[in-house]
Amino acid sequence: xxxxxxxxxxxxxxxxxxxxxxxxxxxxxxxxxxxxxxxxxxxxxxxxxxxxxxxxxxxxxxxxxxxxxxxxxxxxxxxxxxxxxxxxxxxxxxxxxxxxxxxxxxxxxxxxxxxxxxxxxxxxxxxxxxxxxxxx
Numbered sequence: 001x002x003x004x005x006x007x008x009x010x011x012x013x014x015x016x017x018x019x020x021x022x023x024x025x026x027x028x029x030x031x032x033x034x035x036x037x038x039x040x041x042x043x044x045x046x047x048x049x050x051x052x053x054x055x056x057x058x059x060x061x062x063x064x065x066x067x068x069x070x071x072x073x074x075x076x077x078x079x080x081x082x083x084x085x086x087x088x089x090x091x092x093x094x095x096x097x098x099x100x101x102x103x104x105x106x107x108x109x110x111x112x113x114x115x116x117x118x119x120x121x122x123x124x125x126x127x128x129x130x131x132x133x134x135x136x
Contacts, residue, residue: 003016003047003109005062014047016056017124018042022040025041025043028042029058045124047115068110075088078106082099085114087129101118101119103117104117112128113125
């Protein structure tokens, strides 16, 4: 699983998550060459509108570089059973998650959407830096 952006025809980019799923998962594209039965597929999911993008070509997805990640306000630390999102400016933890099963994957988009997976499934959460305020 990873996050990235998918170029749109209008020139903008949609933030997406790419998840490796079993072949036959609705909306997923098979991995590999035609006739190659790897048993895996990829599911491309829009992170903002919560739509799966079954027609998206995974080859077009742009992953953020390490420099892009370092320039974002939030960072991610991961252990087997915990995730921490921290503010790069003052190194304070802004979110911490503990799981009863190991995390199998986790990634943080440049705009603060945490995508995580366990053996039970995947989830996306928007994380805001401390002091960002909460709308009521």
